[in-house]
Amino acid sequence: MTETLSTENGRTVLRMRRELRHPAEKVWRAITEPSQLAGWFPATVEFDLRLDGPVTFTFEEDPGAPVDEQSTGVIRAYDPPRLLEYTWGVEVLRWELEPSPDGCTLHLTATYDDRPGSASFSGGWTLCFDALVRVLGGSVPERDYAVLHEHFVKVYGLDQGVVTDDGGVRFERQLVKPKEKVWELLAGAETAAVGSVPPAGFVAKGIDPGSATEVTAAERLTYTWSQGDVTWALRDGNGGARLVLTQTGPAADYLDAWHDLIEALAAELVR
Known part of the structure; x- marks a missing residue:
């Protein structure tokens, strides 16, 4: 997995990549089906899988929280099993799957405004990707969030x-x-x-x-x-x-x- 952080059009853009030993179609199901998302994504997600379809995010620790602009989104790009892009409040998440000889490459591009929070986002997504590998049937050693966070702070100069x-x-x-x-x-x-x-x-x-x-x-x-x-x-x-x-x-x-x-x-x- 690699990570890059940049500023584009006044916003922070985080790019992460992970090589997966599974075909794109299998990974696509893991990033779109609620039953599989529940095993690795940081919130419960409800999709209407179509262009301009609504998205709702709910956190387990506060399932009764009111639905507002920070817990909803909309699908902005949809091309299964290759591309899914949606908003999460003011954040934009773009998921791309690229076939490879051993399976596929998963690309995540996250666009947001909170640059000082980038180490938190990178550490959190790293743990989510590890959980995704387990959902797909693989094995990944447990990692410490705090150690990951401080690693990314130094990598990004935060x-x-x-x-x-x-x-x-x-x-x-x-x-x-x-x-x-x-x-x-x-x-x-x-x-x-x-x-x-x-x-x-x-x-x-x-x-x-x-x-x-x-x-x-x-x-x-x-x-x-x-x-x-x-x-x-x-x-x-x-x-x-x-x-x-x-x-x-x-x-x-x-x-x-x-x-x-x-x-x-x-x-x-x-x-």
């Missing part, structure tokens, strides 16, 4: 921060544990409180922190430094917490220090 136009620093990083666990590791044995110096885990090397000006446990911490503010913001993301860290002021010199701190945190969360 661990890198940016210097903003005003000279500040910004990181957006998907993590593999809930925000409560992330906060616990950052705070350690200390307590974060407005008016107090933030716990050491929230401070990159070389920064002399001022007092915290905003604290919402497991969600947000802002403190001053000599030329601006530092803000840690955590929210629920795909597979764990989504971290957005910003430092205002002339902060480019701290880019590497923040990178090292965030990556040490991410490595600790995988253990």
Whole structure:
């Protein structure tokens, strides 16, 4: 299996491929029939298999969730047993089967807007493809999602921060544990409180922190430094917490220090 990540027409495009030792017709049934999809796809799917046919997605953990634009889609291309493309909310999934001497090649092209979530999507689809192989009658060793996630973060360069136009620093990083666990590791044995110096885990090397000006446990911490503010913001993301860290002021010199701190945190969360 190979993976590539690109930006096309302003959207993120993830391409994945897997060689399968089964004919295209057999794999086609596995990617279109609900009874087989149930064994590997991340949601329960109901298809009306025709061009412009509706699609509905339901997650097992919340079967009573209301049907909205994020749980429905429409078939945009349909050419059995070669091509199936449909929307899933604002995401587009394109499945292509190419015959090969040993079976067929499965191509997945996913188009979406959340580039920082790409490692989560790649890790998740990797596990789905492993489950697909088992549905088809094959055997694949079990893999750890968190390890896969961190592998793809490095492959795609999603661990890198940016210097903003005003000279500040910004990181957006998907993590593999809930925000409560992330906060616990950052705070350690200390307590974060407005008016107090933030716990050491929230401070990159070389920064002399001022007092915290905003604290919402497991969600947000802002403190001053000599030329601006530092803000840690955590929210629920795909597979764990989504971290957005910003430092205002002339902060480019701290880019590497923040990178090292965030990556040490991410490595600790995988253990």
